[in-house]
Amino acid sequence: xxxxxxxxxxxxxxxxxxxxxxxxxxxxxxxxxxxxxxxxxxxxxxxxxxxxxxxxxxxxxxxxxxxxxxxxxxxxxxxxxxxxxxxxxxxxxxxxxxxxxxxxxxxxxxxxxxxxxxxxxxxxxxxxxxxxxxxxxxxxxxxxxxxxxxxxxxxxxxxxxxxxxxxxxxxxxxxxxxxxxxxxxxxxxxxxxxxxxxxxxxxxxxxxxxxxxxxxxxxxxxxxxxxxxxxxxxxxxxxxxxxxxxx
Amino acid sequence: xxxxxxxxxxxxxxxxxxxxxxxxxxxxxxxxxxxxxxxxxxxxxxxxxxxxxxxxxxxxxxxxxxxxxxxxxxxxxxxxxxxxxxxxxxxxxxxxxxxxxxxxxxxxxxxxxxxxxxxxxxxxxxxxxxxxxxxxxxxxxxxxxxxxxxxxxxxxxxxxxxxxxxxxxxxxxxxxxxx
Numbered sequence: 001x002x003x004x005x006x007x008x009x010x011x012x013x014x015x016x017x018x019x020x021x022x023x024x025x026x027x028x029x030x031x032x033x034x035x036x037x038x039x040x041x042x043x044x045x046x047x048x049x050x051x052x053x054x055x056x057x058x059x060x061x062x063x064x065x066x067x068x069x070x071x072x073x074x075x076x077x078x079x080x081x082x083x084x085x086x087x088x089x090x091x092x093x094x095x096x097x098x099x100x101x102x103x104x105x106x107x108x109x110x111x112x113x114x115x116x117x118x119x120x121x122x123x124x125x126x127x128x129x130x131x132x133x134x135x136x137x138x139x140x141x142x143x144x145x146x147x148x149x150x151x152x153x154x155x156x157x158x159x160x161x162x163x164x165x166x167x168x169x170x171x172x173x174x175x176x177x178x179x180x181x182x183x184x185x186x187x188x189x190x191x192x193x194x195x196x197x198x199x200x201x202x203x204x205x206x207x208x209x210x211x212x213x214x215x216x217x218x219x220x221x222x223x224x225x226x227x228x229x230x231x232x233x234x235x236x237x238x239x240x241x242x243x244x245x246x247x
Numbered sequence: 248x249x250x251x252x253x254x255x256x257x258x259x260x261x262x263x264x265x266x267x268x269x270x271x272x273x274x275x276x277x278x279x280x281x282x283x284x285x286x287x288x289x290x291x292x293x294x295x296x297x298x299x300x301x302x303x304x305x306x307x308x309x310x311x312x313x314x315x316x317x318x319x320x321x322x323x324x325x326x327x328x329x330x331x332x333x334x335x336x337x338x339x340x341x342x343x344x345x346x347x348x349x350x351x352x353x354x355x356x357x358x359x360x361x362x363x364x365x366x367x368x369x370x371x372x373x374x375x376x377x378x379x380x381x382x383x384x385x386x387x388x389x390x391x392x393x394x395x396x397x398x399x400x401x402x403x404x405x406x407x408x409x410x411x412x413x414x415x416x417x418x419x420x421x422x423x424x425x426x
Contacts, residue, residue, distance in 0.1 A: 130309045180424070193424040197417035201312025211318060218421050226423075 064092050064123055069134070076138045077145075083182055084175065085231055086113045086148045090141075095119025101140050103147035103172075105156075113152050116144040132194045139176055139195040139217075146175030155239045165206040166247030173199050173208075173216035174238040178231075180217070181224025192221055208247055216241070276343040277329040279368065280359050284326055284347065290316035300367040310417075323349035332356065339369060347373075 063070050074090075081087050089107070099122030105114040118141065126140065127133040150156040150171050159167040176199060180192035196217040203210025219241050223229045229237055279298055286295035287307075296304055296315060311317060328348040335342050340363035348354050360370030418425035 125313075129313060130305050184424075193417040193421050196421045196424055197312050200417070200420075201314050210314075214417075214421065218424060221421075221424050225426075 064120065069127075072134070073137065073141070077141060079183075080142055080145050080179055083179060083231060084145055084149050086145060086152050088113045088145065088148045089115040091115070091117055092120050092123065093117045095121050097121060099125050101144050103144040103151075105148070105151035114148050116141065116148065118144075126198075132191050135191045135194040136198040139180070139198040142176035142179040142195065143172045143199065145179075146172035149175055149235065153235055155235065158239070159242055162243065163246065166208055167242045167245060169207040170212070170216045170242045170245050171238055173213050174220035174223075174241055175234070177217035177220025177222075178224045178229075178234050178238070179220075181221040181226075184221075184225055185228075192225075195221070206247065208245075212245070212247070216245070274341075276341075276359055276361070277331065277345060280343075280345055280347070280357055281326055281329065283359075283368070283371070284320060284357075286315060287317045288321040288323075288325075290314050298368050299371075300362060300365065300369045303368060303371060322351075323353040323355075324351040325349065339363065342370060 064073075077090055088103070093102075098119075100119045101122055102117045102119075103114065104117075107114060118137075122140070123137060126136040129136055147156075147168070150159060150168065155171060156168060159171055163170075176195050177192075180190070180195040183190040184192040196214045199217050200210040200214035203213045207213060208216070220234070220238060223234050223237050227237075282295050283298060286292065293315075296307065299307060307315060326347055327350045330346045330348075331343065332346050333344040337360070340361040342358060342360035345357045345359065346354060347357055355373045355375060357373045358370060359368060361367065362369045
């Protein structure tokens with residue numbers, strides 16, 4: 001299983017680093033992204049404050065507790081960073097019983113492009129899936145990195161203004177698919193479809209239905225795998241795709 | 248409403264306890280099937296999935312990404328009728344063929360097989376009836392004591408395929424991603 005995981009997540013660059021253990025507060029979240037400027041409560045390590053989050057004090061963690069998983073995930077995130085042209089900080093956090101992963105344009109961990117946080121209970125939930133739990137984790141990370149792309153390259157405002165959270169989420173799903181398509185070009189047996197089924201399984205609410213989420217992932221996948229779009233082209237195509245979508 | 252559903256599930260579970268011959272004759276598989284179809288449509292309640300044998304549970308979990316519901320089954324709407332088309336006893340337990348009609352007009356033929364010892368659903372499959380073709384039949388296995396084929400866990404066809412086999416990994420939903 002671990003060997004398989006290494007295969008799925010394989011890569012070279014490690015972006016995980018630094019320490020981000022802290023208590024933090026629940027920011028005003030909307031789905032899996034935290035509006036810029038509202039993430040500070042997560043990062044009060046910097047400020048030295050202690051605040052409350054849901055059931056109590058929560059911790060940010062630099063490690064999942066599974067060294068091999070951390071290493072492999074860091075490699076996958078390195079590939080993602082290079083492909084997407086973003087370099088966000090990444091850490092785990094205690095998400096209690098409400099599994100989630102979050103992205104914000106706010107900075108932490110000395111990274112300039114915002115921060116992605118992965119809930120530890122969410123991590124365990126995905127790992128417990130009968131098959132390809134590791135790929136599901138990367139799929140979620142790719143989605144969160146897709147949010148970072150929209151922050152950095154300024155698609156976020158237009159998406160949010162015209163289509164609310166739904167289009168913001170569709171764009172992130174599109175980029176998750178774009179990552180999967182690129183990986184499949186590199187490695188034909190890469191389980192790209194898991195990216196679609198993973199997002200599909202979390203359909204509902206303002207993220208779009210499972211079907212809509214799967215379609216967005218598939219569109220991004222085809223942008224890479226069939227159309228061979230470079231990242232800049234993919235950002236434009238992703239924006240166009242999302243602007244044609246309604247929740 | 249929830250109490251009613253829970254009651255129905257408890258009733259179905261009670262009826263699924265290891266079956267004796269006399270009980271088997273009185274057993275109506277339409278009841279657990281209706282509960283399962285409802286669960287596949289509504290993503291729960293969780294108790295409904297306890298009717299499934301572990302292997303089948305895992306397959307459903309895997310095919311639905313952990314949600315327990317299938318979008319196309321949900322799209323068919325509530326069940327409006329169930330007709331028993333056949334039954335066959337196998338060494339492991341009985342297998343039933345049931346034609347299910349939905350309010351939106353969809354019709355599906357379901358095969359549901361039970362483990363006589365555990366009372367759990369070991370086999371579940373559905374397919375769209377072929378127009379102009381006779382109703383499907385349950386293949387007759389060897390003598391009950393034989394070692395031939397018996398209802399075995401099999402992937403439930405992912406909605407949208409019209410039945411048949413499934414990769415179980417979403418490839419039937421997103422074939423272009425599995426090239």
